[in-house]
Amino acid sequence: MDFKKQVVDTLIKVLPEEITEEQVTKLIEKPKTSDLGDYAFPTFILAKSLHKAPKMIAEELVGQLDTTGFEKVVNTGAYINFFLDKKAFSNAVIREVLTQKDNYGNADDGKGRNVPIDMSSPNIAKPMSMGHLRSTVIGNSIAKIITKLNYQPVKINHLGDWGTQFGKLIVGYKLWGSEEEVEADPINNLLKYYVRFHKEAEEKPELDDEARAWFKRMEDGDKEALALWTWFKELSLKEFQTIYDRLDVQFDHFTGESFYNDKMDAIVNTLEEKGLLEESRGAEIVDLSEYDLSPALIKKTDGATLYITRDLAAAKYRKDTFDFVKSLYVVGSEQAEHFTKLKIVLKKMGYDWADDIVYIPFGLITTGGKKLSTRKGNVILLDDVLNDAVNLAKKQIEEKNPNLKNKDAVAEAVGVGAVVFHDLKNDRRDSFDFNLEEVVRFEGETGPYVQYTNARALSILRKAGDVDYADATDVSVTDDEAWDTIKMLQNFPDVVERAAKEYEPSVIAKYVLKLAKSFNQYYAHSKILADDEGLKARLSLVKSVSTVLQMSLALLGVKAPEEM
Numbered sequence: 001m002d003f004k005k006q007v008v009d010t011l012i013k014v015l016p017e018e019i020t021e022e023q024v025t026k027l028i029e030k031p032k033t034s035d036l037g038d039y040a041f042p043t044f045i046l047a048k049s050l051h052k053a054p055k056m057i058a059e060e061l062v063g064q065l066d067t068t069g070f071e072k073v074v075n076t077g078a079y080i081n082f083f084l085d086k087k088a089f090s091n092a093v094i095r096e097v098l099t100q101k102d103n104y105g106n107a108d109d110g111k112g113r114n115v116p117i118d119m120s121s122p123n124i125a126k127p128m129s130m131g132h133l134r135s136t137v138i139g140n141s142i143a144k145i146i147t148k149l150n151y152q153p154v155k156i157n158h159l160g161d162w163g164t165q166f167g168k169l170i171v172g173y174k175l176w177g178s179e180e181e182v183e184a185d186p187i188n189n190l191l192k193y194y195v196r197f198h199k200e201a202e203e204k205p206e207l208d209d210e211a212r213a214w215f216k217r218m219e220d221g222d223k224e225a226l227a228l229w230t231w232f233k234e235l236s237l238k239e240f241q242t243i244y245d246r247l248d249v250q251f252d253h254f255t256g257e258s259f260y261n262d263k264m265d266a267i268v269n270t271l272e273e274k275g276l277l278e279e280s281r282g283a284e285i286v287d288l289s290e291y292d293l294s295p296a297l298i299k300k301t302d303g304a305t306l307y308i309t310r311d312l313a314a315a316k317y318r319k320d321t322f323d324f325v326k327s328l329y330v331v332g333s334e335q336a337e338h339f340t341k342l343k344i345v346l347k348k349m350g351y352d353w354a355d356d357i358v359y360i361p362f363g364l365i366t367t368g369g370k371k372l373s374t375r376k377g378n379v380i381l382l383d384d385v386l387n388d389a390v391n392l393a394k395k396q397i398e399e400k401n402p403n404l405k406n407k408d409a410v411a412e413a414v415g416v417g418a419v420v421f422h423d424l425k426n427d428r429r430d431s432f433d434f435n436l437e438e439v440v441r442f443e444g445e446t447g448p449y450v451q452y453t454n455a456r457a458l459s460i461l462r463k464a465g466d467v468d469y470a471d472a473t474d475v476s477v478t479d480d481e482a483w484d485t486i487k488m489l490q491n492f493p494d495v496v497e498r499a500a501k502e503y504e505p506s507v508i509a510k511y512v513l514k515l516a517k518s519f520n521q522y523y524a525h526s527k528i529l530a531d532d533e534g535l536k537a538r539l540s541l542v543k544s545v546s547t548v549l550q551m552s553l554a555l556l557g558v559k560a561p562e563e564m
């Protein structure tokens with residue numbers, strides 16, 4: 001299956017001795033358009049040693065090459081263009097996909113080693129935001145992608161479940177809340193008390209003192225304080241769980257910030273031993289001015305620990321527990337400085353594994369160009385978004401395929417899939433505007449378009465009836481219209497590799513859009529089901545395409561309905 005190697009082997013025989021196989025491999029390009037062949041070799045580096053113009057070198061070399069195994073080899077200017085033999089190539093690629101099935105594209109880069117992924121991590125007693133949605137779906141997709149390369153992801157939900165805000169929440173609840181109200185609609189009502197607390201505390205600063213006192217009671221293990229906190233947490237988790245269920249995302253650990261309460265003393269001690277801790281206006285800090293950064297605040301004046309203190313403990317805990325090769329954090333780009341500081345402090349503490357911490361930032365979601373903000377009321381609630389998307393999908397299904405069985409389940413898969421796909425198709429660092437109509441379209445660069453293409457492929461296969469795709473007959477497809485699709489199939493393992501290296505699900509999303517598009521073009525231009533000798537090979541191609549479409553969607557965490 002290694003066609004690049006075939007090109008290298010052919011070239012090396014006619015190149016000057018001092019050029020190594022490695023050099024050639026590096027220089028070979030994949031031309032952008034198929035009229036320039038499937039691989040191209042630029043001859044520029046030979047100009048000096050051969051004392052000739054690159055164009056002339058290319059011309060001469062083409063004359064000397066042994067072209068067996070290629071359709072043709074030509075030169076275009078200074079390049080040597082290799083056109084692969086379509087028959088051999090397509091047969092090998094389709095065969096490979098059909099035999100490997102879901103293992104196609106697997107590799108052993110990770111050797112089974114652990115990679116914790118800090119993902120989702122919403123704050124309890126607050127609605128899950130679109131930002132947490134992004135963290136959830138990006139993290140989930142990265143977990144699936146690296147699994148193909150035999151890394152063992154450990155999905156960790158680092159819940160925001162500790163901190164002074166819970167003191168405020170308890171005060172608010174005690175003043176204005178009731179058990180019935182909270183049970184009826186937990187997160188919205190808890191949010192209501194929290195917002196009201198902030199408003200009233202502006203006039204009555206004594207409320208802040210009360211809140212601090214309640215948080216202190218929490219930290220001291222006070223029964224009543226902890227019972228309330230546990231209750232808030234359980235209710236929040238229950239609501240979050242409905243969203244995780246819809247997204248079909250599971251976690252290995254729900255170890256939130258509170259999990260590190262008994263693990264921070266050790267961190268503070270180490271900081272002290274290493275002489276890194278300084279006092280500054282009553283607080284304990286690590287000075288980072290040599291990096292042009294504000295200090296890392298480790299302990300407040302009242303002894304309360306902070307976000308970064310808990311992250312230091314969490315990082316250490318993950319190294320000790322999972323002995324990770326890499327430790328990933330999928331968190332919005334607004335926290336870039338926090339993670340820079342975290343890594344620097346860990347390094348200062350003498351932990352070289354801090355270099356294996358990878359911060360994976362992502363951009364904001366806006367609506368109508370505006371930033372979303374809980375406080376300004378400019379929020380879109382995730383559940384609403386998913387519901388709206390599902391309703392829109394349902395409407396389109398009603399129009400296109402009113403007799404479809406289990407319409408509701410398909411609409412759920414299409415609507416939710418559309419939102420997830422939309423979130424993953426852009427480079428994760430880009431901010432993007434959220435427009436539901438655009439997200440759920442069945443055409444264009446959307447999840448439903450890919451799902452629809454797969455359903456169409458499956459419907460062809462159903463019409464063909466029982467075919468044994470496992471037998472080893474010739475399955476080459478040499479139609480020009482199929483060529484791009486076949487080449488894209490061959491490219492899939494490289495695409496997975498690149499997505500993993502860059503921690504970038506959009507690499508998969510962009511690829512699968514292109515694959516769907518090229519397959520639809522093939523479909524429009526050929527009679528796949530025509531009863532001639534090429535039928536089995538064409539069906540094998542369709543089967544391979546649907547295998548790779550489904551695998552790609554699965555890597556993004558998007559479902560692939562059989563009919564829609």
Ligand code: ARG
Pocket residue numbers: 118121122123158159160311314329331
């Ligand atoms: N709960 C935080 C927030 O919503 C995100 C936590 C990210 N993970 C971490 N280890 N700091 O902003």
